[in-house]
Structure formats: structure tokens, C-alpha cells
């Protein structure tokens with residue numbers, strides 16, 4: 001079950017994040033925190049594996065500076081309210097991947113979740129827990145009503161993973177994405193707040209520590 005510690009800037013040495021304040025979502029074996037420059041070697045090692053990025057419009061990483069550039073792009077995206085992305089940190093082994101939210105429409109109380117983990121974490125239960133943490137943040141911390149996941153029609157592994165967590169297949173969006181100029185069909189999966197509330201993963205313990213950025217919070221949004 002959740003605990004929201006506060007919505008104020010985290011104390012020094014807490015959730016981190018510098019002047020903007022930090023934000024962490026802490027679970028039993030994993031935590032989510034904002035990526036830092038020193039995470040670049042780990043992210044590079046994980047996403048230089050072509051299997052990890054096989055269904056993405058980007059990658060595999062060829063140079064560590066691609067991971068550095070990705071990390072450096074995130075504070076501006078947070079400031080603009082366009083993406084809230086985290087490194088997934090195993091309490092035992094360190095950084096295992098990325099999860100986060102983007103494509104926000106606060107008027108409609110929705111966003112899109114995206115996740116990639118290094119191959120060693122596949123099939124270990126890490127996806128269940130990292131999704132529990134990011135969805136806990138989405139529904140409870142940010143007050144969203146719907147979380148979408150776009151999944152390539154060829155990405156059978158991710159389809160199985162989403163369905164077993166309670167995401168509902170809403171059908172195929174034809175030519176939804178371009179990968180190197182090539183149109184790709186995606187399946188739209190979604191979890192509504194009510195789906196989440198009755199799901200097993202909503203029972204996973206999590207704690208939100210630090211400042212929940214107001215530019216991502218749906219609560220208090222008007223009807224305009």
C-alpha cells in the first residue's frame with residue numbers, strides 16, 4: 001500500500017534532483033529515481049543490447065554519450081511537463097533500466113507509460129514491481145485516471161507482460177509510429193484507475209518520497 005511522504009522538496013541526501021527537488025518511488029526490491037549523469041555507463045551497457053531496443057524507434061546505443069544526452073534531456077522535459085522518467089534501481093544490483101510517463105493530457109487525466117529493462121532482469125518479476133511503482137505514482141501521486149501503453153504488434157513478450165498486469169487490449173493503431181521511416185502498427189493497451197484499484201499490482205507496497213512536480217498533477221485541473 002502506498003504512503004505519500006510529502007510534496008515538498010526532499011531533504012539533502014534524500015530523493016536528490018538538485019534545485020527542482022527530487023522524487024523517488026520506493027518499493028520492496030526496486031526503487032525509481034531521476035536519472036543522474038553517473039548512470040550513463042550503466043544505461044549504455046543495458047541498452048547497447050540490440051534485443052532490448054529491438055522494437056523501439058531508437059537504439060541500440062553505440063556510444064555512452066547517447067545515454068549521457070538522454071539523461072541531460074530529462075530536466076527540461078520535467079520542467080515543461082512533457083516526460084517524467086526514472087531509472088529503475090534494484091536494491092541489490094543497481095540500475096536495471098528505465099520506466100516513466102510521457103504524452104500527458106492533464107485535462108483528460110491520462111499519460112503513456114513506457115519501460116525497458118536490461119535482458120538479465122527479464123522474467124524476474126522486476127517488470128511487475130517497476131510497473132507497480134510507476135502506476136502507483138501515476139494513479140495515486142499524480143491523480144491520473146488512465147495510463148496507456150503503446151506496444152508494437154510484433155513485440156509478443158511485452159504484450160504478454162502488459163496483459164498479465166491487467167492492461168486491456170483496445171485494438172491496433174495502424175501506422176502509429178515511424179521507426180527509421182518505416183510505419184509500425186501498435187496495440188493500444190490501457191489501465192483505468194478502476195482497473196488498477198482492483199489489480200494485484202495495486203497491493204504492492206510503495207512509498208513516494210520527495211516533491212511530486214505540480215506540472216504533472218491532474219488533481220485540481222479544470223474542465224477547460
Ligand SMILES: CC(C)(COP(=O)(O)OP(=O)(O)OC[C@H]1O[C@@H](n2cnc3c(N)ncnc32)[C@H](O)[C@@H]1OP(=O)(O)O)[C@@H](O)C(=O)NCCC(=O)NCCS
Pocket residue numbers: 051052053055115116117118121122123124125126127150151152155156157158160161162164
Ligand atoms: C517489456 C519488458 C519490460 C517486460 O518485462 P519482462 O520481465 O520480460 O516481463 P515478464 O516477466 O512478464 O515476461 C514476459 C513473458 O512473455 C513471454 N514471451 C516471450 N516471448 C513472447 C512472445 N513472442 N509472445 C508472447 N509471449 C512471449 C515470456 O515467456 C514471459 O512469460 P513467462 O514468464 O511465463 O516465461 C522487458 O521484456 C523489456 O524491457 N523488453 C525490451 C523493451 C521493450 O520491449 N519494452 C516495452 C515496449 S512496449
